[in-house]
Amino acid sequence: MDITELTVHELQEKLKNKELTSYDITKAYVKRIEEKEKDVQAFVTELGNEALEKASEIDEERKSGEVGNFTGIPIGIKDNICTKGVKTTCSSKMLENFVSPYDATVVEKLNDEKMINLGKLNMDEFAMGGSTEYSYFKKTRNPWNLNRVPGGSSGGSAAAVAANMVPWALGSDTGGSIRQPASFCGVVGLKPTYGLVSRYGLVAFASSLDQIGPITKDVYDSAMLLNIIAGHDEKDTTSREMEKKDYTKALKNDVKGLKIGVPKEFFGEGINEEVKEKLEEAIKTYKELGAEIEEFSLDIAKYSLATYYIIACAEASSNLGRFDGIRYGYRAKEFKDLKDLYRKSRSEGFGPEVKRRIILGTYVLSSGYYDAYYKKAQQVRTLVMNEFDKAFKKYDVILTPTSPTVAFDIGSKSNNPLEMYLADICTVSVNIAGLPGISIPCGVDKSNMPIGMQLIGNKFQEETILNAAYTFEQKIKFRENYKPTFRKEEE
Ligand code: GLN
Numbered sequence: 001m002d003i004t005e006l007t008v009h010e011l012q013e014k015l016k017n018k019e020l021t022s023y024d025i026t027k028a029y030v031k032r033i034e035e036k037e038k039d040v041q042a043f044v045t046e047l048g049n050e051a052l053e054k055a056s057e058i059d060e061e062r063k064s065g066e067v068g069n070f071t072g073i074p075i076g077i078k079d080n081i082c083t084k085g086v087k088t089t090c091s092s093k094m095l096e097n098f099v100s101p102y103d104a105t106v107v108e109k110l111n112d113e114k115m116i117n118l119g120k121l122n123m124d125e126f127a128m129g130g131s132t133e134y135s136y137f138k139k140t141r142n143p144w145n146l147n148r149v150p151g152g153s154s155g156g157s158a159a160a161v162a163a164n165m166v167p168w169a170l171g172s173d174t175g176g177s178i179r180q181p182a183s184f185c186g187v188v189g190l191k192p193t194y195g196l197v198s199r200y201g202l203v204a205f206a207s208s209l210d211q212i213g214p215i216t217k218d219v220y221d222s223a224m225l226l227n228i229i230a231g232h233d234e235k236d237t238t239s240r241e242m243e244k245k246d247y248t249k250a251l252k253n254d255v256k257g258l259k260i261g262v263p264k265e266f267f268g269e270g271i272n273e274e275v276k277e278k279l280e281e282a283i284k285t286y287k288e289l290g291a292e293i294e295e296f297s298l299d300i301a302k303y304s305l306a307t308y309y310i311i312a313c314a315e316a317s318s319n320l321g322r323f324d325g326i327r328y329g330y331r332a333k334e335f336k337d338l339k340d341l342y343r344k345s346r347s348e349g350f351g352p353e354v355k356r357r358i359i360l361g362t363y364v365l366s367s368g369y370y371d372a373y374y375k376k377a378q379q380v381r382t383l384v385m386n387e388f389d390k391a392f393k394k395y396d397v398i399l400t401p402t403s404p405t406v407a408f409d410i411g412s413k414s415n416n417p418l419e420m421y422l423a424d425i426c427t428v429s430v431n432i433a434g435l436p437g438i439s440i441p442c443g444v445d446k447s448n449m450p451i452g453m454q455l456i457g458n459k460f461q462e463e464t465i466l467n468a469a470y471t472f473e474q475k476i477k478f479r480e481n482y483k484p485t486f487r488k489e490e491e
Helices: 008-016 022-040 048-063 105-112 155-162 179-185 219-229 273-288 299-322 338-349 352-365 371-394 417-422 428-432 462-476
Strands: 043-046 074-078 116-121 168-173 188-191 211-216 259-263 292-296 397-401 437-444 450-457
Touching: 008 022, 008 219, 022 043, 022 048, 022 074, 022 116, 043 155, 048 116, 074 105, 074 155, 105 219, 116 155, 155 168, 155 179, 155 211, 168 179, 168 188, 168 219, 179 188, 179 437, 179 450, 188 219, 188 462, 211 219, 219 437, 219 462, 259 273, 259 371, 273 292, 273 397, 273 437, 273 450, 273 462, 292 371, 299 352, 299 371, 299 417, 299 428, 352 371, 371 397, 371 428, 397 462, 437 462, 450 462
Parallel strands: 074 116, 074 168, 259 292, 259 397
Antiparallel strands: 043 116, 168 211, 188 211, 188 437, 397 450, 437 450
């Protein structure tokens, strides 16, 4: 048995009936990381030794009595989620040596469960990007083809899960950063409803859009990890007070009568033919499973990308103001006066994409342009929300591709920001409207690259999309049929 092939719910079984210890599991992952990290480059910080130590302690505890369901289960964490005593770099030179003095709320929740942190995962700098190429440290590679990007910005998280280097991981999603890399790496990525998961301790990119969520091998694990991280937090005033749910209870393997709307705009120009084909097959599968499918128009979606990039950059320019070289983070070595210290620290500490966003954001918020750009974008945001509200009066779920293409070659878009932004066309509307969305694999293209399907739900209806995803997954059995090959094409 290859331990690292198992899902978390399978690991739990084996822990329960004493077939495996936490040490066995952690050791298997540490070994796997040793083997694969040189190819995949998913980690910014590896915590193998600490993890093994903790696993031994936990096994001792297990001997002496009852332990929780997640005790001793390892996990990987995106490097923009604060971990006390362990570096949180956001893959930026600015925070290269930053050690957070506190844990993010989600990390506290993992600690409460006595889970084991295997390490911090690579990402686009400050989560700005869609390929993980904008990391200051390294370029993560796609386990299905090492010449391709893993997607982004949570590319380290998705690649590590796909490569079996962690059993599951946390990512963050502002405009698609959980779903798109999940789609590129053939794993399951869930962006929860805005307000379901606390953002306390998530380094802010665009606060009105950011959410933390699970990246997992299958839908059951996704529901379990959501169970752990969801819930009100008084430290995040945008987190919603609501009763705790068990999302695994929603997984009924039945979609009879489920109303699925398919917005035709997401299948038009710019969507790769093979992606379209696989999505059409998926729609057929849902019909066979008893769902009711209807095409409709979500015309407003054509404005989503522009709206997203205005709002996200505006908020980023404000959020990143705190990195001034004074309180924490990178400080320039030589400077003339205070202004020069600010200027040099920020010029040297941030990479090009982050600077581009700060400049764009500052521009759209400037007094002369505020009405034309920022205010207009906020107005369009309301229209997008209204359109979704209307759609959810008719449908339970909205089905689209996660990305217009499969994972692209490393280097093919990184010098063309606009093209990189266009890759987010299918995911950004979900953040703008604050909705939950999940990406699950629905097949591979001719070159054996995974294709992702996105299921969007109404606010706080995670159960509906999880069940729809689960039912499809049980039917097509993607993980049993396709595996990453770590192939490397000659360059
Ligand atoms: N690719 C998008 C961007 O660059 C989304 C990023 C994200 O979700 N963090 O903004």
